[in-house]
Amino acid sequence: MYLFFPLERCHIDVGAKANRLRRMLSAGFPVPTAYVISEEGYSKASAEELAEDVGELMETVFAGSPVVVRSSSADEDSPLASAAGVYESYLNRRTTDEVLTAIQACRDSADSVDAKAYRSMHGATERAPMNVLIQRMVPCEVSGVLYSRNPIAENATMLVESSKGLGTRVVAGLGAMDRFTLSRSGGAASPAGRRDWAVTEGTLSEVLATLGHSLEAEFGSPQDVEWGLHEGQLYIFQSRDIVVPPVAQPLRMTRPETAGAVAVDEVLSPGYGVGVLTPAGEGPARLGQVVILDGMPTAGELDRLRDASALVVRVGNALSHSAALTRELAIPAVLLADVDTPSSLVGVPVLVDAVAGRLAPLLELPPVERKKAIFAAMRQAGLRGTTGHQYQGRYETVLFDPVFQDRVRAYLSTHDVEIMDRVQSILPFDDPDRSYCGISARIQSSGDACRVQFKRANLLPDRPFRFDEEVHVGVESTDVGAELLRSLHYVDRPVQERRIETAEVNGVRLQFNFWPGANQSYLGLESENAEAVENFLVLCDVPLAEIAPLDGKDLFDMLGLGLDAVHFTQKS
Incomplete structure (x- = not known):
């Protein structure tokens, strides 16, 4: 042999x-x-x-x-x-x-x-x-899967799913007969070379916790472990690194509140998704769909569903192979076994809150929570690479003083930095109640390019910057963008235009803004690295005290326009 x-x-x-x-x-x-x-x-x-x-x-x-x-x-x-x-x-x-x-x-x-x-x-x-x-x-009496780091919760636990006999039911996504968490605190790895992995009545949790810590120590990262029990002995059939989803959850203060919405049975893949609830079809999922599935999707089905906003599954479990693949793609997914609940919402825009574990009709959320929900879902789509979606996170600040703006212009001229000048058309959208919360949605068009911009401005305490998160969705036309936003219960406002002069230098994007009717122009500076902006201002001999992290409302008040005038009236 x-x-x-x-x-x-x-x-x-x-x-x-x-x-x-x-x-x-x-x-x-x-x-x-x-x-x-x-x-x-x-x-x-x-x-x-x-x-x-x-x-x-x-x-x-x-x-x-x-x-x-x-x-x-x-x-x-x-x-x-x-x-x-x-x-x-x-x-x-x-x-x-x-x-x-x-x-x-x-x-x-x-x-x-x-x-x-x-x-x-x-x-x-x-x-x-x-x-x-x-x-x-091994002819196991009980088999299951252990995740040494809970993949669907933000607390410090391990997660176990198991069933009688072989572990095929769990890994195949047919549902677990038993599901429980284990605390990570106080646990310890077993000594190297331990040979005793016996399990007696009542000690399974303790042994699995030790196993999880021991395998993490062996491989250096959280583990996805397939295990089984036979005649009081624990066996291991596989241990692999848990693939971390490519999308970190939003900060807690920015998450939508969905208390009172329909509670799902289980979160399968964390995140947020917003779209029209639609039964699965034969072709690829369309952008803006929340797809209902009778069971856990295969890899081939996930390939067709990769542009879905979220999945609602009627049969499944979190530690199945399919759920692991869904998390790898960062597609939000929940288990909701109640057939009547999703069926009654078919054709309705919904929020899949696969963090708190709820399904909410979008229009039943209060305006601010609805805006949070929409942005959280768009952020998820942008970060996971949904077709046509691009996420951008940048530090941004504003410079108003014309003297210091001239210093910046002088630096650009001295260093032969090209300045692009164009007119940008903006079609702002808002919820019917026009609630202001630092989240905006608008269609931007310049030349032949058109995109929908979803933006959240986060003020940073004690720093002269905001951290702006934007998701840009490329669309063929203003009409297509408007259809997307109206499906999310936004309504359009009168069109505005502004002239912008833009330049890129030393990792900093500069944008001189000229709004019709404003009492002055202003310079926006943004970069993925706040220090890059600070270093650039030093080069231009501009004191940091001259920049300000204004939100939209304060910004337009300083322009002498006010938020309403900028967003909701035609230019004179």
Whole structure:
């Protein structure tokens, strides 16, 4: 037997799954016996050689025991891409022929629709080498998944989902029979080389907490662990890094309040999504849809749903493979088993609050909370790369004094910095009650370019800057942008125009603003780095005391226009 290597002696280049199992085995974790065949070994072997080696394994190492055949692809179980459930595993194989068929099927799954869709989602095009594990199958009485860092809550807990028998129900997203959290405080890793992973009545939580801390210590980051119990002994079948969603949640003070809305059964993927509630169709999800699904989506289905604002799922659970993939894409998703509730809201704009765990008809939220909801959803879409959405977070400040503005202009002229001059048309939108909260929505057009801008201005205490978050949604025309905003219960106001002169220098964007009817112009300075703005002003001999972090209302009051005049009346 030369094609298969025992797990403890396999090469490190046989995929993260096999390599991690090897590391856990050598560290004293309870990993079932396994053998590995590499992509290279499989491709060089004849059918007769492969059958001979598998037959020998089944007659000696695995004699009298069923096995599971599992993938260990070079592109799964990485810190950036889990490929959870994308490649196939085959349980309860007992004969040589069954194992040979499963090995081939496991390798073929690298070219499945789901695998190709998953690679596409991560920008990959080529099939990675597929190594294969043959592992002793443990007839578990209870199996489950442990996340050593809760993926759907912001508190310091671990999350466990389990079911009777094998863990297929949990990982397949069919719902968990038991679900509980474990405190991370006070826990400790087990000593290296510990061999005793026995579980007695009432000690499962304690042992799993120790396991979570121990695996974090081994691999250096929070872990997604598949485990099982058989005759009082804990076994580990997999441990991989938890892939962190690419979208951090908004600051608590900026989040919409949804108390009183419909409570969902479970958050599957955190975040916010706003859109019209729509049953899943055959084609790709359209922008601005919250899609209802009967069950957890496959990787191929997620590829079609990647532009959905959020998902409402009727059957599922948070530690399933599908939920892990949904979090990788940062698509907000919730479980709501009550069939009548989502059905009654079909065709209605809703907020999916996949942080507090609620579903709210958008128009039932108070105006300020509705604005917060819309911006939180647009921020999520921009940060996760939804088609046509671009997020921008910048420090911004304003310079009013014309003398100091002239100093800036002199610096630009001396250093031959080009200044672009254009007229920008702005169509502002607001909720019917015109509530002001530092969040705005408007359509901006200049030349042939048109976009919808969602903006939130956050004043920073004791600093001469705001931190402005903007999401730009490219649209074909003003009419298309207006349709989007009206679907969110915004109403349009009369059009305004302003002339702007813009320049870029040393990582700072400069914009001289000229509003019709204003008593003066002003200079806006913005950058992703506040220190870049400060350094630029020093170069221009402008004191920092001359800049101010004004919000929109104060800004236009200083222009002698007032907020109403700027936003809601035609220019003279």
